[in-house]
Amino acid sequence: LLRHAQFLLGSTTMRNALDFMESSSWPITSLDVVANLQAMEQGEAFRLPQDIRLHFQTPPGGTAAGALSTAQVPDSFEHSVVRIVVWELGVHASLSAEPLQMWARLLSRAQLHHRNLIQDQYPKWLPDRCQTLYSHPRLTCDQEQDDITELFRRRIPHSATSKEPIADIDEFAEEFLAVAGARLNNVDIFLCTIAYLCLVVESIDLPVLGYFGHPLLFMVPDEHGVREG
Numbered sequence: 172l173l174r175h176a177q178f179l180l181g182s183t184t185m186r187n188a189l190d191f192m193e194s195s196s197w198p199i200t201s202l203d204v205v206a207n208l209q210a211m212e213q214g215e216a217f218r219l220p221q222d223i224r225l226h227f228q229t230p231p232g233g234t235a236a237g238a239l240s241t242a243q244v245p246d247s248f249e250h251s252v253v254r255i256v257v258w259e260l261g262v263h264a265s266l267s268a269e270p271l272q273m274w275a276r277l278l279s280r281a282q283l284h285h286r287n288l289i290q291d292q293y294p295k296w297l298p299d300r301c302q303t304l305y306s307h308p309r310l311t312c313d314q315e316q317d318d319i320t321e322l323f324r325r326r327i328p329h330s331a332t333s334k335e336p337i338a339d340i341d342e343f344a345e346e347f348l349a350v351a352g353a354r355l356n357n358v359d360i361f362l363c364t365i366a367y368l369c370l371v372v373e374s375i376d377l378p379v380l381g382y383f384g385h386p387l388l389f390m391v392p393d394e395h396g397v398r399e400g
Contacts, residue, residue, distance in 0.1 A: 174208070202227065253278075256357055257285040260323075260371060261364030262330045263384065264292040268304035270362060270382040275309040285362075286313045289323045291331040322350050336392040337367060344371045367391045 206223050210216070218226065255278070261267040267287060275283055297303060301312035326343050329335060337343065348355075361379045363369040366387045369379055391398055 251280075253281045255281050255283050256359045257283060257362050258288055258358050258360075258372075259285055259362040259364070260288050260368040261362075262289055262292055262327070262390075263364065264294065264297055264300060264304060266364045266382070266384045267292065267362075270364075270380070271305070271310060272307060275307040278309075281309065283310050285311065286315060286319075288319060289327065289330050290314070290316065290320050291324060293331045295331045318350055319347075319354075322347060334390055337390050338392065340367065340370050340397075344374060347371050348375065365389055 200220075203220055203223055206227070207218055210218055255274075257271065257274075259267050259271070271283060271285055274281070292300075301314070305312040323330070326346075327337060355375060355377070358377060361369075361372045361375070361377055362382065363372070363379065364382050365385055366381060366383055367390050369381055372379055388398065
């Protein structure tokens with residue numbers, strides 16, 4: 172399992188660059204993986220995270236999780252609840268929900284109002300998307316159907332079942348801007364889980380946050396001019 176974890180975390184394509192783990196909220200670090208692989212090769216017993224910290228004398232606040240556990244946070248703030256409107260672009264239901272769930276847990280004084288602009292997401296058989304993915308009290312489950320969702324359904328007709336390329340991304344962006352119109356004035360931030368879809372909102376003067384779980388060329392046409400542009 173440790174070997175598989177090391178492979179998934181980048182032993183081949185990323186040259187064991189696991190630095191991103193240190194800034195995540197995961198309860199283990201790259202040290203936990205590598206130290207136990209070394210211990211296994213030397214015939215030593217498996218070491219729990221606390222044993223590894225003691226053995227290597229790492230500071231308790233050396234990771235994001237450790238820093239959060241030692242941070243002094245007041246019991247209450249005097250801020251009012253902040254409403255944040257997020258429009259999300261992605262085809263994988265759980266990947267779309269992950270960053271929204273993280274924001275809902277971290278931003279305790281925020282109420283997130285989001286739209287999944289692509290309503291037809293993988294997997295189609297998910298029994299209850301709202302209950303499964305958006306049950307957090309600071310989240311709303313978007314099921315709105317209008318001309319915007321119809322645009323995405325027409326431009327990406329098999330979004331829930333296929334990774335076929337998206338054609339004419341510049342034309343797509345122009346059409347989205349025209350269809351969304353004044354409704355964009357109510358949006359605070361865009362969230363995209365497919366890098367290529369970020370181009371749909373690139374020209375809009377709003378923050379765009381990428382949370383990518385797909386290859387960067389996912390859904391990009393296999394054309395030299397497009398891929399090199």
